[in-house]
Amino acid sequence: MAKMKALICRECGKEYPTKAIHVCELCFGPLEVKYNYEEIKQTISRKKIESGPHSMWRYIDLLPVEGAPSVGPHAGFTPMVRAKNLGAFLGLDELYIKNDTVNHPTLSFKDRVVAVALTRARELGFETVACASTGNLANSVAAHAAAAGMRCYVFIPGDLEAAKVLGNLIYKPNVVEVEGNYDDVNRLCSEIAGEHKWAFVNINIRPYYAEGSKTLAFETVEQLGWRAPDQAVIPMASGSLLTKIKKGLQEMETLGLIGKVKTKINGAQAEGCSPISTAFKEGRDFFRPVKPKTIAKSLAIGNPADGYYALKATAETGGAMDMVSDEEVVEGIKLLAQTEGIFAETAGGVTIGVLQKLVKQGIIKKGDVTVAYITGNGLKTQEAVIDAVGRPVRIQPSLVNFEKTFKMGKNGGGDA
Amino acid sequence: MPSLRFHIRFPEQKIKEPIIYQIGHEYKVVTNVRRADVRETTGWMDVELTGETGEIERAVEGLRKKGVLVDPIELNVVE
Numbered sequence: 086m087a088k089m090k091a092l093i094c095r096e097c098g099k100e101y102p103t104k105a106i107h108v109c110e111l112c113f114g115p116l117e118v119k120y121n122y123e124e125i126k127q128t129i130s131r132k133k134i135e136s137g138p139h140s141m142w143r144y145i146d147l148l149p150v151e152g153a154p155s156v157g158p159h160a161g162f163t164p165m166v167r168a169k170n171l172g173a174f175l176g177l178d179e180l181y182i183k184n185d186t187v188n189h190p191t192l193s194f195k196d197r198v199v200a201v202a203l204t205r206a207r208e209l210g211f212e213t214v215a216c217a218s219t220g221n222l223a224n225s226v227a228a229h230a231a232a233a234g235m236r237c238y239v240f241i242p243g244d245l246e247a248a249k250v251l252g253n254l255i256y257k258p259n260v261v262e263v264e265g266n267y268d269d270v271n272r273l274c275s276e277i278a279g280e281h282k283w284a285f286v287n288i289n290i291r292p293y294y295a296e297g298s299k300t301l302a303f304e305t306v307e308q309l310g311w312r313a314p315d316q317a318v319i320p321m322a323s324g325s326l327l328t329k330i331k332k333g334l335q336e337m338e339t340l341g342l343i344g345k346v347k348t349k350i351n352g353a354q355a356e357g358c359s360p361i362s363t364a365f366k367e368g369r370d371f372f373r374p375v376k377p378k379t380i381a382k383s384l385a386i387g388n389p390a391d392g393y394y395a396l397k398a399t400a401e402t403g404g405a406m407d408m409v410s411d412e413e414v415v416e417g418i419k420l421l422a423q424t425e426g427i428f429a430e431t432a433g434g435v436t437i438g439v440l441q442k443l444v445k446q447g448i449i450k451k452g453d454v455t456v457a458y459i460t461g462n463g464l465k466t467q468e469a470v471i472d473a474v475g476r477p478v479r480i481q482p483s484l485v486n487f488e489k490t491f492k493m494g495k496n497g498g499g500d501a
Numbered sequence: 502m503p504s505l506r507f508h509i510r511f512p513e514q515k516i517k518e519p520i521i522y523q524i525g526h527e528y529k530v531v532t533n534v535r536r537a538d539v540r541e542t543t544g545w546m547d548v549e550l551t552g553e554t555g556e557i558e559r560a561v562e563g564l565r566k567k568g569v570l571v572d573p574i575e576l577n578v579v580e
C-alpha cells in the first residue's frame with residue numbers, strides 16, 4: 086500500500102483519489118492528504134531520517150509524492166539559530182530562529198511548498214504550472230518551473246512594485262498582469278484554474294502544495310534534538326503554514342518519533358491585514374474578511390482560505406494570536422538584524438513584533454523553549470526599511486578626518 | 502452546462518432576505534447550496550450556480566447588486 090491513502094474532505098470526511106482536486110464535490114469543503122500512518126510507522130525512524138539528504142526531502146515518507154523528488158531537490162533544512170542575543174533582549178532563556186530567509190533557491194519558505202507541488206504536478210502528468218501571487222510564491226514557482234523545464238504562468242495584480250515583478254520576469258515565465266483590483270484577479274484566477282488543465286499550485290494542487298510546510302515542523306523537532314518546542318510563533322497569510330506546522334508536529338508524535346507534543350501554536354499578523362488575529366482576540370471562531378493595507382504584503386490576504394482552520398489549531402493547542410503595526414514591523418526587522426545578524430522581510434518583522442508582544446503579556450514565559458519562524462528574506466522588501474536605517478557616514482579620504490569623525494582614542498574607536 | 506462555485510457572504514441586514522430564491526428566478530441559473538452557516542449577525546453559503554457562462558456572470562453581478570459579497574469557493578487565491 087502507498088503512504089498516501091486518499092484526499093479527504095476536512096468538513097465531511099468524504100475520501101477521494103489522490104488526483105489534482107481540491108474541493109469536496111459533496112459539501113465544497115477543502116481537501117487534504119490522508120496518510121497510511123500505520124504503514125509509515127513500520128519503516129520510519131530517527132536514524133533513517135538522519136541519514137537522509139540535507140534537504141526537506143529527508144522527510145519524504147511524510148510528503149505527498151509517490152516517487153523521488155524531481156523538482157526542488159535542495160529546498161529546506163535551513164539553519165535553526167540559537168538566538169542568544171535576541172533571547173536576552175526579550176528575556177527568554179531558549180529562543181530559536183528557524184531561518185528560512187536562506188531557503189534555496191528563492192529565499193523564502195515557499196520553496197518548500199513549491200518543491201512538493203511541482204514534484205507532485207509532474208507525477209500527475211502536468212506540463213504547465215501556474216499560480217496567483219503577489220511575491221514569494223510567484224518567485225518560487227517561476228524559478229522551479231525554469232529549472233524543471235515546465236511551462237509557467239504567473240498571475241499578478243496590476244499594481245505590484247517593480248522589484249516583485251522583476252523577481253518573476255528574470256526566470257521568463259508568462260507573467261500575466263491582470264487589469265483590475267485584487268478581487269478581480271482572485272476571481273479570474275479561480276475561473277482559469279477551473280477551465281485549463283494546468284497545475285495551479287495554490288488551487289487544484291493545494292492539498293499537496295500545503296503539505297510542504299510540514300517540513301518546517303519536522304526540521305524543528307530534529308534540529309532541537311528530537312523534541313518539540315513549548316512555543317511556536319508563526320506568520321499568517323492564508324493560515325496554511327500555521328495549520329501545517331501543527332499537523333507536522335502531531336505526525337512526529339503519531340509516528341512515535343517524539344513523545345506527547347505540547348507545543349502552543351501562536352499566530353502573527355500585521356494590523357493592516359489581521360482578519361485571523363482579530364477574530365482570535367475577539368473570541369470568534371470565524372473571521373471577517375478585510376481589505377489589506379500594510380507593508381507586510383506577503384501576508385496581505387484579506388479573505389484567508391485556511392483562516393478558520395488556523396483559529397482552530399491555535400485554540401486547540403492553547404496558543405495565542407496577535408498583530409503589530411507597520412512601525413512595529415520595521416522595528417522587528419531591525420531588532421532581528423541587529424541582534425542576530427539575520428535580515429528578514431516584512432513577514433519576519435511581523436513574527437518578531439508579535440513574539441515581543443506575547444512575551445510582554447506573559448503568554449510566552451522566560452523558560453519556554455520558543456521557535457520563531459522567519460520565512461522570507463529582507464532583500465526582497467527593501468522598500469519597507471529603506472527610510473529607517475540611516476545613511477553611511479561620509480568623510481574625506483584622510484586619516485585625520487577618519488580619526489576625528491570617529492573620535493579615535495589610543496584603545497580603538499568610538500562611534501561617529 | 503457550466504457550473505461555478507462561489508462563497509457568498511451576507512451582511513447583517515441582508516440575512517433575512519430570500520436572496521438565493523430571487524436569483525434563481527431573476528436569472529437562468531440553477532442554484533444549489535452545499536454548505537452554509539447563518540447566524541444572527543453573520544452568514545455565508547457555499548453555492549453552485551449552473552447555467553450559461555454569461556448568465557452565471559450576470560447572476561453574480563445580480564448578487565452583488567443585492568448587497569451580498571461573492572468570492573471564489575477557494576476564497577483568496579492570490580498569495
Ligand SMILES: Cc1ncc(COP(=O)(O)O)c(C=O)c1O
Pocket residue numbers: 193194195221222320321322323324325326327383384430432460461580
Ligand atoms: C514570507 C512569507 N511568510 C509567511 C507566509 C504565510 O503563509 P500562509 O499563506 O501559509 O499563511 C507567506 C505567504 O503567503 C510568505 O510569503
Ligand SMILES: [Zn+2]
Pocket residue numbers: 094095096097098099109110111112113114
Ligand atoms: Zn465534504
